[in-house]
Amino acid sequence: MTDEQAFLEDYDAVRFPAVAVTVDVALFTLRAGRLCVLLIRRGDHPFKGRWALPGGFIMPGEDLDQAAARELREETGLVDVNLEQLRSYGAPKRDPRMRVVTVTYIAVVPDADAPDAASDAADARFWPVEDLLPAGRKVLAFDHDKILADARERVQAELEHSLLAALFCEPEFTIAELRRVYEAIWGVELDPANFQRKVTSIPGFLIATDQQSGATSAGGRPARLFRLGEAKSLQPPISRPGK
Amino acid sequence: MTDEQAFLEDYDAVRFPAVAVTVDVALFTLRAGRLCVLLIRRGDHPFKGRWALPGGFIMPGEDLDQAAARELREETGLVDVNLEQLRSYGAPKRDPRMRVVTVTYIAVVPDADAPDAASDAADARFWPVEDLLPAGRKVLAFDHDKILADARERVQAELEHSLLAALFCEPEFTIAELRRVYEAIWGVELDPANFQRKVTSIPGFLIATDQQSGATSAGGRPARLFRLGEAKSLQPPISRPGK
DNA sequence: CAAATAGTGTCTATAAGACATTATAGT
DNA sequence: ACTATAATGTCTTATAGACACTATTTG
Numbered sequence: 001m002t003d004e005q006a007f008l009e010d011y012d013a014v015r016f017p018a019v020a021v022t023v024d025v026a027l028f029t030l031r032a033g034r035l036c037v038l039l040i041r042r043g044d045h046p047f048k049g050r051w052a053l054p055g056g057f058i059m060p061g062e063d064l065d066q067a068a069a070r071e072l073r074e075e076t077g078l079v080d081v082n083l084e085q086l087r088s089y090g091a092p093k094r095d096p097r098m099r100v101v102t103v104t105y106i107a108v109v110p111d112a113d114a115p116d117a118a119s120d121a122a123d124a125r126f127w128p129v130e131d132l133l134p135a136g137r138k139v140l141a142f143d144h145d146k147i148l149a150d151a152r153e154r155v156q157a158e159l160e161h162s163l164l165a166a167l168f169c170e171p172e173f174t175i176a177e178l179r180r181v182y183e184a185i186w187g188v189e190l191d192p193a194n195f196q197r198k199v200t201s202i203p204g205f206l207i208a209t210d211q212q213s214g215a216t217s218a219g220g221r222p223a224r225l226f227r228l229g230e231a232k233s234l235q236p237p238i239s240r241p242g243k
Numbered sequence: 244m245t246d247e248q249a250f251l252e253d254y255d256a257v258r259f260p261a262v263a264v265t266v267d268v269a270l271f272t273l274r275a276g277r278l279c280v281l282l283i284r285r286g287d288h289p290f291k292g293r294w295a296l297p298g299g300f301i302m303p304g305e306d307l308d309q310a311a312a313r314e315l316r317e318e319t320g321l322v323d324v325n326l327e328q329l330r331s332y333g334a335p336k337r338d339p340r341m342r343v344v345t346v347t348y349i350a351v352v353p354d355a356d357a358p359d360a361a362s363d364a365a366d367a368r369f370w371p372v373e374d375l376l377p378a379g380r381k382v383l384a385f386d387h388d389k390i391l392a393d394a395r396e397r398v399q400a401e402l403e404h405s406l407l408a409a410l411f412c413e414p415e416f417t418i419a420e421l422r423r424v425y426e427a428i429w430g431v432e433l434d435p436a437n438f439q440r441k442v443t444s445i446p447g448f449l450i451a452t453d454q455q456s457g458a459t460s461a462g463g464r465p466a467r468l469f470r471l472g473e474a475k476s477l478q479p480p481i482s483r484p485g486k
Numbered sequence: 487c488a489a490a491t492a493g494t495g496t497c498t499a500t501a502a503g504a505c506a507t508t509a510t511a512g513t
Numbered sequence: 514a515c516t517a518t519a520a521t522g523t524c525t526t527a528t529a530g531a532c533a534c535t536a537t538t539t540g
Contacts, residue, residue, distance in 0.1 A: 017300065017301065017302060017303050019262060019263065019264045019301070020262065021262045021264060021333070021344050057260065058260065058262070058333065058344075059260060060260045060335065060342065061335050062335065063333060063334045063335065064331060064332070064333040064334075064344070085330050085331065087328050087330065087331075088307060088328065088330075088331045088346045089307070090264065090301065090306060090307040090346065091306045091307075092303065092304050092305065092306065099303065101264050101301075101307070101344070101346070103331045103333065103344070174519090175519085175520090176518075176519075191502095191503070191504075191505085192518085192519080192520090193503095193504090193505080193506095193519090193520075193521080193522090194502070194503060194504085196519080196520065196521085197502095197520090197521085198501095198502085201501095213519095215511065215512070216511095216512085216517090216518085217512080217513095218511095218512075218516090218517055218518070219510095219511055219512030219513070219516065219517045219518070220510075220511055220512075220516085220517040220518025220519070221509060221510035221511050221517085221518055221519045221520080222510075222511065222518090222519080223518080223519055223520090224519085224520090235486070236501085239502085241503095417492085418492085418493090419491075419492075434529095434530065434531075434532085435491085435492080435493085436492090436493075436494080436495095436530095436531090436532080436533095437529070437530060437531080439492080439493065439494090440493090440494085440529095441528095441529085456492095458538065458539070459490090459491085459538090459539085460539075460540095461489085461490055461491070461538095461539075462489065462490050462491070462537090462538050462539030462540070463489085463490045463491025463492065463537075463538055463539075464490085464491055464492040464493075464536060464537035464538050465491090465492080465537070465538065466491080466492055466493085467492085467493090479528085482529085484530095
């Protein structure tokens with residue numbers, strides 16, 4: 001018997017604490033100018049009837065990212081959604097049943113993709129994040145209030161230097177649509193003229209198409225449509241006012 | 244039997260995949276102008292003899308942050324070290340023995356605190372990060388190369404807008420010492436004059452004491468000593484050149 | 487004295503914000 | 514024509530970087 005074989009036998013006997021690992025996903029979209037997140041109403045105890053982030057156990061043979069993608073697909077039917085790990089939560093009593101460590105993810109889809117995701121039943125829908133985060137009051141199941149608050153903070157921070165904002169838009173979008181993403185998530189008003197000059201000057205961020213946006217009922221000059229460029233980050237960043 | 248009691252009984256029977264959860268800590272310090280990280284030489288299989296980040300299983304009743312603090316204390320004797328979660332890694336085969344998900348942390352200490360940490364034996368010491376991250380080559384045990392690379396990237400990014408740099412310094416430090424932290428971790432040279440003006444103008448960052456640094460063998464005017472202020476982040480940030 | 491480091495002042499190029507102006511649509 | 518939105522231009526102010534200059538130490 002080799003050293004390694006001996007070790008592997010020993011190791012089976014090691015008493016490591018029984019822990020379950022789950023992934024939870026905060027899926028965001030922009031709806032009516034408000035940042036919204038997908039929640040599932042729990043049908044079982046604990047927290048029966050309460051709203052919670054979608055998620056579930058990781059399976060043998062799948063990586064954490066794959067588990068998050070699978071859970072999102074199972075709960076919403078969405079595929080090819082950009083997922084990004086937020087952080088992990090593992091307070092001993094965060095699940096009353098047993099020790100559960102959850103690895104959380106952030107996902108973003110355009111509003112148009114979102115309805116399919118949540119249309120199947122009354123127990124899955126998008127909620128305005130603002131309404132779910134009243135200071136100090138617990139609203140969601142488990143520690144999902146904290147996770148949601150952290151997720152929103154991360155999204156707000158990432159707008160400054162990542163391409164995340166564009167994921168809230170259709171593949172082709174106008175600069176005004178992009179600006180409304182920033183305005184909704186940061187809760188500020190941005191000068192349209194300065195915003196336009198800023199984003200168009202960031203190398204690799206936006207690629208102008210020869211298309212124009214359809215006319216809106218409000219009138220006004222049609223806007224050019226842009227696609228996402230090849231940049232991986234915003235250099236220089238779009239700085240958040242008043243922060 | 245209530246609904247909830249029934250559920251709890253059912254739940255014991257649920258077959259969730261057997262997973263172990265560990266915490267790993269990347270403890271950084273600055274030594275001879277180089278960013279260094281604490282590694283432990285593994286005495287057992289797998290990866291016997293290879294260097295790895297310190298870490299271990301989480302215990303029942305302790306939160307993830309507490310587990311990281313405990314592991315750091317057990318391996319180095321250090322207490323009251325600022326720990327920050329990096330992210331989690333859970334590829335199915337990252338540990339050949341079984342499914343292990345690790346939650347990783349970043350810690351930072353001044354050089355003066357570091358020797359105690361690693362002085363106990365030949366199998367715990369600080370290594371220059373630069374020497375451990377040759378492009379594409381695997382050096383450390385498990386997936387710790389990837390973890391270390393991600394940790395360094397996070398540290399580099401956090402210098403821009405957090406107070407992290409000051410944690411590499413003693414409680415009272417000179418602006419030149421602070422500047423050398425930035426220079427070492429970013430791998431750049433910064434203009435001393437502009438750096439001085441920049442950091443002293445960030446509100447809440449530095450508090451001037453009435454002390455002066457001791458004289459160095461090289462001569463030169465003694466520098467004022469500063470303490471960390473009450474700010475939680477750098478506003479405006481210290482921007483990284485050429486990035 | 488020279489050399490080295492700390493700290494201040496100054497100039498310039500660049501970027502950000504306020505806001506005017508032009509362009510093109512709907513009603 | 515009037516209003517609404519898109520896009521560009523202009524002006525002012527703030528900031529970053531280069532670098533000269535002064536201050537205070539060691540050898």
